[in-house]
Structures are given as structure tokens and as C-alpha cells.
Amino acid sequence: ANQSMKAPASCLSIASLAFASAMIVVLTTHSTVAHEPSMSLLSSPVSRVGQMQRTSLPLSRTVRKPRSRCFANQPASSHDNLGRRQTMKGAGMLPVGLTLAQLLDFPNTQQAKASLLTAQQPVSDARELLRDSLPITNKPIRRIQKEIFTKITEAVRVPNVKMSEVQSAVSESQKVLAKDKPAIIKDVVGDAAKKDASATLAQIELKLNEFQEIIDKKDKQEIPIKQQEILSLVERIENDMIPSFPFKVPAEYASGPLLMGRAAVEMQVTCKSSSVTKGGKMKIVLDGYNAPVTAGNFLDLVKRKFYDGMPVQRADGFVVQSGDPGNKQTGFIDPNTKELRTVPLEIMVKGDKTPIYDATLDDVGRYKEVPNLPFNAFGTLAMARAEFEPNSASSQFFFLLKESELTPSGTNVLDGRYGVFGYITEGKELLKEVKQGDTIDYIKVISGSDNCKNCINENAVAAASEDVTVA
Template identity: 40%
Template sequence: MKPINVLKGDRFSVFSKVCLVVVLVLSFCFSFSEAAWTLNEQKPILISFLAQGDAVTDPDAILRNALPIDNKPVRQLQGAIEDIAKNLKAKRWGPIKKDVKDASFVVKTKTDAILASVSESRQSLAQDVLERIKGELIQLDDSVTVQDREAVMSFSKAILAQITNLEELMVQGFPYEIPSQYANLPQLKGRATVEVKTTKGDMTIVVDGYSAPINGGNFVDLVQRGFYNNLPFIRSEDNFVVQTGDPLGAEDGFIDPKTKKYRSIPLEVMVRGEEKPFYGATLEDSGIYLPELVLPFNSFGAVALARPSTDPNGGSSQFFFFKFDNELTPPGFNLMDGQYSIFGYLVKGKEVLEEITDKDKIISAAVVDGSQNLNQP
């Protein structure tokens, strides 16, 4: 089936856009290369109208929330600083001042509670990070006082980067056992950063092995093999997806040189509150409808494994960047969630992804951080 051309134009309201995504998911398909892998009509999806709230659309925030840690003070600190960006858009200086005050209170009074989640070997590193956060909070407060919007944004981002570092120091190993039937597949037990050079520019992906160890491990392994180098983008839909990973020749995915067989990767979805991901079936088929996912499709540049419509475990090397805006993917109404395995997010290069077409290609892809977290079978 031909790729879907998502309609554009000011004449479409938010309601029209939401109707469009329902039609796309229920009635149309992803074209997975010349082999015509499709997402044809499946059984109806139960749609629940849940409380909308504020969608978390920032990929860095989603990745912070996905870390397997349990420390209330650091999450309070994170929430206060993340709230600044929302208030800054409306120039609400009073609430911004309160956010800074709340964050400062946490780092001044709850240092011991924060450090309690950090192992002894990492204590000095965590203390250094906290000291940097304290210093940057003073500068942030000064910038808020004079209502310097650019400085407030800059210091907020710098503090959030330090909070990410602090939270990563809290992770105590890999948090669960991966099912033994996947022992023959590469597993990413942690995170990795991948830089992708394209004919339009460079992009950076953070791969989350805590939430998608099999899909993330497969991707990082293929990157290390040079599999994606010089492969074209085979599909580009305005406001929808950019897809790649179809190898040259007759095959639709990666053929493992050891087994001489197609490497198939299971559907893998982590639901918030669960100890480990769901494997092997869509959440809909498992009787789970529109849950809160650890890795949702809320963010521009979500990276997910492409698969045949009839086989949730038939993905291999092909993957796509999701491009819908947050009007089309609000919390409680995202029909893509639970249907595909997200394994990472674009954290740099949004402007590049916006310009990529099926005339472009990947020049090279390389793991620049976290390669030690990849475990080979």
C-alpha cells in the first residue's frame, strides 16, 4: 500500500487532527520497504477518553522519568526545574520564582535523602553534582530577579543536565531479569548514545536499554556492525514518520552471520508501574488499553522498531522516527502506544529530522557513549 500523505493546513482543527490519527492507525499502514510490510486493518482499538493533563513531550524529561530510581526529593527537584519552561512561555515570573525557591529548598534541606540513593563508590561524584546544582540555582535566581528570559532558559537547561547526571548515578545495576527465551539476542543493560550522520545533517539518539533492552540492544549492535551506513531513508511522511534500515538486496532485515537466519525482535513495551516490559503481543491484544507507558510516543523524534502488521515479533533492522506533534499524541489518546517498541529518542537534530526525505540517506551511525552496556549472546 502507498505511504499515507498526512494532510496539512491551517483549516484543520485539533479535533480534525485527532480524527486523522484515528483513521491512520485503524485503516492504513506503514510501508516496510519494497516487501510491503503493512499495518493493515486490525481488530478495532478501544479508545478511552482519559483526563488529558499536560503531556510530557520533552525527550530529555521522558528519559529522566524512565530511569529506574526511587528518590522523591530528586524528583521534586527535577519537577520544579522542568516547570520553569512551561511558565517561561507565558512569562509567569511569579510561578518561576516559586519553582526556583522550591528547587533551592530541596538541595539545601534534603541533600542526605538524595545521596541515600547513591552507592558509596559514587558518593563523591554525586556530591560534586549537587554543588554545581547549588551554584547554578543561585545564578538562575539572579536571572529570574531581572527577568532575563534567555539566561533563565540557559541556566534551567544546565541544571536539568546536572539533575540527569545525578539521577543516573542513582541507578543500581540493571533492575530486572530479561526472559530467558531472548538470551540469543543482544541486550542493552543501560543506555547508549548514537550519533547519526545523514545527508541533511547530524542527529543524536539516546537508546534506553532500561525500558527496551532487547530492541535497544538490537539497534546498538547493528550500529556497531556498521549495518546502517549508507542506507537510504525509504519512507518520509510529512508530520508522520521517517523510516530507514531496509538492507540492500532481497532481505527485509538483518541476517545473523552466525545463524544465517533473519534476526527477529519481539515487541517490547514497558508500562509504568510494572517491573519489566511486556513481550510478544500488543498491549491491546493483551487486554491493556491506553496505559501510561514509560516510553510514549508523546515526543517528536521517538525512535521505534518497524514491524509487519501481522507479526508483532517480526521486526528486525528497520526503524522509524515518529514525527506527529503533541496535538496528535495527547496523553490518554495516543493510539500508537503499545503497538510498537520505542527504544529511544532523538535528543539533538530536530531540525535535521524535519528536513529529511526519501531522497536522503544515513552516511554513518556510531555509538559514542554506553557501548559497555551492550551484552552479546
């Protein structure tokens, strides 16, 4: 047996089992039939399976019982294939990144050959995830982005900043600019944008020189500030490299609201029971390049003021969830069809040109692959849905309250199973204070409204409000 993988010497405690069950919680749409509270993450994962199936609440999942009561009695082979997704069968069973034994023994497995940990930690910065998912192929601008983000982020992560790595990132970026500036400008779309890109590259060059002064002074506090300034300029150029919407939405979904690009919305929340704040605002970027149907549906509901005044319906330390209108249906009733409007599960896999629709990555045998929009960042925004119905999402959404510090993209229980369509980019600290029963005062569009195709006209919302029914 691998000496670095030591099984616990004693049997699992109830607390350990509770922790393990909490780690494999899955989001489903909030049922309004019974109006029961969400199941506690510390509830028995087995005792309420029947109730889980009746109410479709956000639930804990059952886990397969180990062969013996003590993991100390497990054979060494039980640790083989660490990180391989296990498809567990039975009611409520889902594939997870680690077996229960491996999850609880994870601190002892970090040096295993098949460990999930990679040389670099997963990207958990929302802005970088959004930059990474842009549909562009220009290598020089991507090289600058990675030098400035990845190298410097790793360098400042340690207690004593690795100035040599910061220096390397700055020097390499300067070399790319000196050599490949024409290649960068070539991929920018439009004469006006090319002119702007040329000026932006000059600003990047200037800020890299300023960065050199920071390195010479060993000013650790200024490093993240200058890093973000440069990345914002890089992002401006990258956005101007997208010639048109990169793919055709399937015909069966093309008539609904579509976000053909990106948009930003502002959410204001009133916190009723927090001792820290009375509330505040968060900025959320919606990504239509990777989830046009899902993001378009949400943006249309924002324009309709559907979420204004709605309570937060779940806040359990794992997610913050809302969007349940609180009547007989669990979502938005289209005033034209008088029927529940739903959207398909929509997941863009890295390297693909179009999203996968109507199925999870497990369903199509691609469970090892990584979505363009992973559940990596605190404040990841996704749609809630019924447990066994991938196309049942309507209006209910959730924010993830975890960062993927240990588990790489594609290996956690949510990636490939739920449709991510955006990230909180500003004000995410507020999310920690949001509790069940707090109020979403409003969500409003602050940019990108014109990218929403087939969405309701905001100017017509007030006049048409009496025709909008939520049954």
C-alpha cells in the same frame, strides 16, 4: 447534551475524511517484494485494503463508517466516553484515542468532562522523557527535577512568562536541597559517585542562586538556558543512583544482543533535495533500561555498520523510516544462523518492573496504561513491524515527526502497539528536512558501547565484514 460539545452543522468534506484517516496511520515493515511507493496519507482509506494486505507497506487504516453521512444527525450519546479507546474490528482496524466524529469536532470538546486534555500538556521533551523513565525511586531528586522542568516549562509556555511560577520552582528546589541533601546522596551508588554527587549538588545550589538573579532581572531569555544547566546536573546524579540492571531479561531473548543500560549514537544524513540544508548529524539516546532487547538489537546493527549508506525509505510528514536492506528479506540476516533475526515487541508500562513481551497493551487488556517510553516527542525512535505480528521487527525503524501536544500518553494510536527504544536529543531539526531517497551516511556509537551485551565487537567488524550477509 453537553452544551460545550457542538457537532458540525454540515456533512464531512472529503478533505476532513482524509485528515481523519491520516491521524490513524500505523507503521508496518516496508516490504521489498513489490518495491511500490508508500500509500499516500490522502488516499482513500478503503479502496486499497487488498493491496495493503499484500504488500505490508506503511499504510493508512480504514475507519468504521458513521451511521449517518452528517455528524449533525448523530445523537448526543455518540460523544459519551470521550477518550476511551475504541476497539474497531475488521481488516486493518485499530484502537484509537478518539472516534472519527470526536477527532473532527475536537476543538469544540475541550471543556467536556471526559476530555483527553489534562491540566498540564503531555511531556514532549526527549531529555525529560528519558529522565522520567530512569529506574530510580529517590523522591527528593525527583522533586527538584519536576520543579525545575514542569513548573518552569509551563511558566515560559505563555507569551508573558509567569515569573511567580519560576520563582516558586527555584524556591522549592532550594528548600529540598537544604533539607534532603543527605537523603539524595544516600541513594547514590559507590563512594566515588557519592563524592561526585556531593559536588554536583553544590553546583545545583550555585545555579539556583544564579537563577534567582535572573528572576530579579526578569531576563526571560536566560530562563531556559539556566533550566537546562540544572536539569543536566540533576540527570547526572539520577544516573548514579542505579545500582545494577533492574530486571532479568526472559531466557528466550537473553542470548541475543542486549543493551544493559543506555547508549548514545550519532547519525549523519545527506539531504539531496532540501532547500534548507545539505544534511547534518543527530544524537540519539537508546534506552536499554526499558527496552534492552530492542535497543540491543539496534545497537548491534549500528556496530555492524548495517545502516551505513542506506537510503531513507519513507518520509511522509508523519514518520521517517529506514532499515530495509532492499533484498528478498525485510531485515537483518544473522551470519551465524543464516536466518532473519527478529526481536519481540517490548513495552515497559509505568509502574511495572519488567517489560511486557510478545503482545500489544491492547492484547493483554492494558490499553489504558501508559508506557515508560511514550510517543510524545518529535524524533521518538521505534521499530517497524508487520501489521499482525508483534514479534516481527528486525532492522527497520522509524522516527515520529509529531509531538503529542493534545493527546496524553497512552491514548494515541501508537503507544502500546509499537516498541519505542530511544529519542533524538540533539539535532532533531534536521529530521524535518529528510526526504525519501536521502542517505544515512553512517550511524556510530559515541557512548555506552560497553553496555551492549552479546553485541558484535566493533574492532572485529572490518575483519568479519565478508561473512556478514544480508539476503
